Amino acid sequence: MSELKLLSVVSEIYPLVKTGGLADVAGALPAALKAQGVAVRTLVPGYPAVMAALGAREEAFYFDHLFGAPARLYAATAAGLDLFVIDAPHLYDRPGGPYTGTDGRDYVDNAQRFAALGAVASGIGLGLVPGFVPDVVHAHDWQAGLAPAYLHYASGRRPGTVMSIHNIAFQGQFPASVAPLLGLPAHAFSMGGIEYYGTVGYLKAGLQLADRITTVSPGYAAEILQPEAGMGLEGLLNQRRGVLSGILNGLDAAAWDPAADSLLPSPFDAKRLDARAANKAALQARFGLPQEPDTLLFGVVSRLSWQKGLDLLMDGLGTLIDIGAQLVVLGSGDPQLTERYAGSARVNPGRVGVQFGYDEELAHLIQAGSDALLVPSRFEPCGLTQLAALRYGALPVVARVGGLADTVIDVNEMARASGVGTGVQFSPVTVPALQNALTRTHALWQDKTLWRTLQRNAMATDVSWDRAARAYAELFRNLARERAA
Numbered sequence: 104m105s106e107l108k109l110l111s112v113v114s115e116i117y118p119l120v121k122t123g124g125l126a127d128v129a130g131a132l133p134a135a136l137k138a139q140g141v142a143v144r145t146l147v148p149g150y151p152a153v154m155a156a157l158g159a160r161e162e163a164f165y166f167d168h169l170f171g172a173p174a175r176l177y178a179a180t181a182a183g184l185d186l187f188v189i190d191a192p193h194l195y196d197r198p199g200g201p202y203t204g205t206d207g208r209d210y211v212d213n214a215q216r217f218a219a220l221g222a223v224a225s226g227i228g229l230g231l232v233p234g235f236v237p238d239v240v241h242a243h244d245w246q247a248g249l250a251p252a253y254l255h256y257a258s259g260r261r262p263g264t265v266m267s268i269h270n271i272a273f274q275g276q277f278p279a280s281v282a283p284l285l286g287l288p289a290h291a292f293s294m295g296g297i298e299y300y301g302t303v304g305y306l307k308a309g310l311q312l313a314d315r316i317t318t319v320s321p322g323y324a325a326e327i328l329q330p331e332a333g334m335g336l337e338g339l340l341n342q343r344r345g346v347l348s349g350i351l352n353g354l355d356a357a358a359w360d361p362a363a364d365s366l367l368p369s370p371f372d373a374k375r376l377d378a379r380a381a382n383k384a385a386l387q388a389r390f391g392l393p394q395e396p397d398t399l400l401f402g403v404v405s406r407l408s409w410q411k412g413l414d415l416l417m418d419g420l421g422t423l424i425d426i427g428a429q430l431v432v433l434g435s436g437d438p439q440l441t442e443r444y445a446g447s448a449r450v451n452p453g454r455v456g457v458q459f460g461y462d463e464e465l466a467h468l469i470q471a472g473s474d475a476l477l478v479p480s481r482f483e484p485c486g487l488t489q490l491a492a493l494r495y496g497a498l499p500v501v502a503r504v505g506g507l508a509d510t511v512i513d514v515n516e517m518a519r520a521s522g523v524g525t526g527v528q529f530s531p532v533t534v535p536a537l538q539n540a541l542t543r544t545h546a547l548w549q550d551k552t553l554w555r556t557l558q559r560n561a562m563a564t565d566v567s568w569d570r571a572a573r574a575y576a577e578l579f580r581n582l583a584r585e586r587a588a
């Protein structure tokens with residue numbers, strides 16, 4: 104097997120900068136692909152956190168002018184990742200997040216900031232850095248959506264392009280006035296190009312012009328062909344369904360290993376499930392809840408947003424209280440939801456505990472200490488928290504959508520008979536169905552022997568990256584072969 108060179112293009116990467124699962128995927132896939140003979144370099148914007156983390160770096164290119172000012176491209180390593188970093192202080196050197204300022208609002212020049220990412224990716228694809236000329240360019244989400252477009256409109260030999268959808272709800276749409284700034288030929292601003300209902304659509308551009316399209320679960324790949332989940336792009340996706348596939352995400356096995364997790368008071372594994380109890384006690388203490396081993400403890404680790412369906416949990420909370428359960432929530436995001444959760448903790452002392460903000464350690468403790476992890480998402484391209492829950496023996500209670508449906512086996516009668524259940528699914532994604540799932544979970548909890556079996560089933564689920572990496576590697580190889588022919 105000859106080594107294939109892949110340029111991964113992404114706007115966040117764990118552990119350097121992360122707002123969600125996209126960073127986890129971008130951070131874990133390179134090592135998994137390496138085992139499949141794919142050499143990955145990842146192109147990321149030089150945000151302050153990225154620049155600060157760089158080890159030895161080498162200037163790979165100098166741009167006299169990159170969307171407004173000079174910039175440098177560095178080849179560097181950080182946290183074991185091989186990177187290309189765009190050092191463009193006028194675009195990326197600011198306080199705040201990767202997409203929003205300290206006021207929580209989108210940066211006004213996001214169109215330029217991520218056009219630069221696409222343009223530099225294209226440049227590398229066309230041979231800007233002689234030491235690394237990729238066979239395939241892999242663009243993640245709208246922020247990288249222009250990479251396939253720049254490559255499509257370039258002349259000469261180009262690498263294959265793959266556009267991966269992690270969340271179709273975020274599309275990177277900008278006013279038509281952005282089009283002339285991009286340095287693409289004028290005819291690119293058309294229906295067959297980057298134009299999207301009179302605007303410029305970065306994700307649309309990638310979906311239109313990439314050689315292949317992937318998304319992060321087979322279930323979501325099917326859902327986005329329908330209007331309910333396609334968010335306006337279902338027509339285009341149906342036209343291109345021949346090149347669309349779903350590849351289920353894995354979980355970073357080193358970062359999420361209950362037997363060797365330094366963030367836990369009491370590491371454990373499927374053979375030492377008793378050691379899990381100390382984590383539950385620590386978790387209850389952390390949230391000021393009574394340390395009752397026999398009380399069913401539900402956990403949530405999530406962005407607080409409409410997608411995640413956490414308003415439904417607030418609406419259905421009465422059931423959770425009625426069955427005598429406890430709830431701990433770690434989340435950040437929507438201010439209104441934050442207020443509702445804070446309120447519910449106030450009126451349910453000893454039963455509901457909340458913490459807001461981003462806390463890696465607490466996320467691990469919740470996975471290791473809660474009995475069940477709730478993920479009531481309205482839609483979920485893949486979802487990583489239910490994968491961690493499986494690995495940590497917190498039974499996932501999930502909405503039957505997207506990647507949640509693909510990764511959790513509902514403990515129905517049939518699954519029970521054949522002993523394969525790993526969690527609870529509910530559908531439709533409504534308050535009554537969620538409440539019913541809470542009650543069902545509580546009924547399962549009463550049977551301690553069954554619960555243990557389910558935990559062991561869950562923990563035996565293969566959530567590694569191997570299978571996905573094999574699927575990506577095959578897709579990249581086929582594409583590279585096709586381009587070479």
Ligand code: ADP
Pocket residue numbers: 122123124125127404405406433434435460461462463466485486487488489
């Ligand atoms: P999404 O990317 O849609 O937010 P995923 O389930 O794919 O959902 O990924 C979420 C990732 O972010 C997981 O690694 C999860 O553990 C982490 N996470 C979410 N919220 C928090 C939080 N408040 N603190 C720490 N980690 C969080």
Ligand code: GLC
Pocket residue numbers: 123124125128269270319352483484485486487506
């Ligand atoms: C997005 C999706 C999530 C998925 C993640 C990584 O953030 O919302 O479902 O797991 O990307 O692919």
